[in-house]
Amino acid sequence: MIEFANSLQDCPWAVVRILPKCQRCIVARYRNRQDAHDSLRLLRRFVPTGVFELIFDPVVEENLVKMLIHK
Numbered sequence: 001m002i003e004f005a006n007s008l009q010d011c012p013w014a015v016v017r018i019l020p021k022c023q024r025c026i027v028a029r030y031r032n033r034q035d036a037h038d039s040l041r042l043l044r045r046f047v048p049t050g051v052f053e054l055i056f057d058p059v060v061e062e063n064l065v066k067m068l069i070h071k
């Protein structure tokens with residue numbers, strides 16, 4: 001059964017493509033590390049010239065950040 005994430009907070013694992021000049025582009029986000037790693041292996045196989053990495057990138061809601069800053 002496929003479950004969809006309600007928000008980005010539900011998907012902390014991200015596959016990113018490393019770009020020139022220290023930039024990165026998020027290719028996809030996943031709920032668990034194994035799914036992200038499987039996608040990373042697939043991308044590395046089918047796009048051999050691309051540089052992809054797996055990162056843990058939890059998203060923090062803007063409202064939470066604002067609340068913590070204004071305390």
